[in-house]
Amino acid sequence: MTEKTTNTEVQHPENTFKKLSIQVGLNGLSFCVLDTISNQILAFERVVFKTTSTPYLLLKELKSVLNQNSVSGTQFSEVVVIHKNGLYSLVPKTLFKKKELANYLKFNAKIMANDHIAYDEMEKHDLVNVYVPFANVNNHIFDLFGTFEFKHSGTVLITTLLNQNRNTSKPVCYVHVSEKELEIVVILDKKLRFYNLFEYKTAEDFLYYLLFSLEQMQVDLEQVQLKLFGLIEEGDAVFELCTNYIREVSVFVPTDPDYPLDQLESQAIDFTSIS
Numbered sequence: 401m402t403e404k405t406t407n408t409e410v411q412h413p414e415n416t417f418k419k420l421s422i423q424v425g426l427n428g429l430s431f432c433v434l435d436t437i438s439n440q441i442l443a444f445e446r447v448v449f450k451t452t453s454t455p456y457l458l459l460k461e462l463k464s465v466l467n468q469n470s471v472s473g474t475q476f477s478e479v480v481v482i483h484k485n486g487l488y489s490l491v492p493k494t495l496f497k498k499k500e501l502a503n504y505l506k507f508n509a510k511i512m513a514n515d516h517i518a519y520d521e522m523e524k525h526d527l528v529n530v531y532v533p534f535a536n537v538n539n540h541i542f543d544l545f546g547t548f549e550f551k552h553s554g555t556v557l558i559t560t561l562l563n564q565n566r567n568t569s570k571p572v573c574y575v576h577v578s579e580k581e582l583e584i585v586v587i588l589d590k591k592l593r594f595y596n597l598f599e600y601k602t603a604e605d606f607l608y609y610l611l612f613s614l615e616q617m618q619v620d621l622e623q624v625q626l627k628l629f630g631l632i633e634e635g636d637a638v639f640e641l642c643t644n645y646i647r648e649v650s651v652f653v654p655t656d657p658d659y660p661l662d663q664l665e666s667q668a669i670d671f672t673s674i675s
Contacts (some may be wrong), residue, residue, distance in 0.1 A: 405668065406541075408552055408637075415475050416475045417435060417436045417437045418434065418435060418442065418474070418475075418476050418477060418479050419434045419436050419476060419477060419479075419480070420432075420433055420435055420476040420478070420480070420545075420613055421433075421434065421479075421480045421481075421482065422462070422481045422482065422541070423482040423484055423553065424458055424462060424481065424483060424484065424534055424537050425451050425483070425484035425485055425553075426449070426453045426455075426485065426610045427448070427452060427484075427578070427579070427581060427599070428448040428449050428460060428529050429446075429458065429462055429465065430444065430445065430446040430447070431443075431444065431445055431465065431466070431469070431471065432444040433474075433476075434476065436478075437517040438468050439472055445465060447461060447465060448579050448580070452599075454603045455536055456536070458537065458638045459534070459540060460535060462540070463540065464624075466544075472544055475644055479548035479549070480549045480550065480551070481537065481538065481551075482548040482550070482552070483533040483534055483552050483553065484552075484581075484597075485529055485531070485532070485552075485597075486509060487509040487532035488505075488509070488532075488554055488647070489504045489505050489508055489529075489530050489531070490529055490530075490554075491508070491526060491527070491528045491530055492503075492527065493523075494526065494529075494652065495629050496594050497517075498519075498577060501517040504664070505530060507533065509532070509584065511549065513531050516532070516533065516535045517530065517531070517532055518530075518531060518550070519531070520551050520552055520555040522555060522558065524559075524563075525559065525562055525591075525592065525620055526556070529552050529558075529594065533550055533552070538550060542596065543648075551573055552654075554595055554597065555585070557576060557583055557585060558585060558592055558599075558643065560590060561574050561585050562587065562591075566590075567602065568589075568625070570588075570623050570624065571586055571588045571617075571623065571625070572586070572587050572588070572591065572597075572627060573585070573586070573610075573614065573625065573626050573627070574586075574587070574623045574629070575605075575610065575626070575627070575628050575630075576629060577628055577629065577631045577638065578630055578631045578633040579631060579632035580599055580600065580601070580675055581597060581600070582597070582598050582600060582609065582610070583595070583597045584597075584598070585616055585617070586613075586614075590630070593617060594613060594617050596613060598632065603636075603637040603638045603641050604641070606638050607638070607642065607645070609611065610642070611645060621645060622647050624646065624648065626642060626648060627648075627650055627652035628649070628651055628652060629651065629652040629653065629654060630650060633651060634651055639651070
């Protein structure tokens with residue numbers, strides 16, 4: 401499939417101040433409409449797939465959700481699509497070369513010769529996220545709204561957490577919890593030390609991926625601050641398992657003056673969709 405868009409922002413029509421944010425992945429999708437003047441969430445919906453989907457079925461479900469919510473015929477000042485998948489690789493900016501995009505991915509992800517490869521630059525953090533977006537989704541969104549911006553979910557998560565993380569002598573491990581996925585971000589001295597995305601089915605799976613990642617990073621379980629957020633509450637099976645192995649565990653509430661993150665307490669939409 402051909403890619404019709406670039407990572408540029410759409411021009412702002414004078415008659416609307418609504419931002420549309422869509423997150424797509426093979427385990428589910430969500431969308432959010434934000435009034436950028438009142439800073440209020442006007443509409444949102446999340447769909448969780450019973451089994452891992454395909455790009456074709458993902459697009460079919462997305463079309464249905466957008467049509468049901470009358471999103472397709474609406475004008476927006478900004479449209480953003482966030483791609484959530486494991487087809488990515490983080491590259492230090494000093495080592496990044498555009499002509500080597502496929503080489504950055506081929507050892508860690510199964511890619512096809514005709515896959516469109518994109519990248520997000522995290523300028524303040526000397527990082528580039530190289531990834532494969534869902535080209536059929538991008539093409540459909542372009543047909544509906546014209547030029548739009550798209551990113552990888554890891555880019556959104558990493559930059560948001562780095563921008564609000566304070567200097568601390570202890571490593572901080574953030575875990576964004578979804579129904580079937582967990583994203584782990586380890587930060588030390590305001591620098592990214594680790595990021596990865598895993599699929600899980602049980603609380604034990606969740607704990608395995610978390611402890612294994614921390615072990616590979618040689619992170620002391622007595623020193624690390626584990627901050628869980630997303631679909632997680634104190635008393636959950638996942639939370640209780642973590643407290644058995646890690647000394648300092650808490651439910652983390654992201655803060656951002658530019659976005660109404662407090663409205664995410666309904667757990668109806670992913671953190672990365674609004675942020």
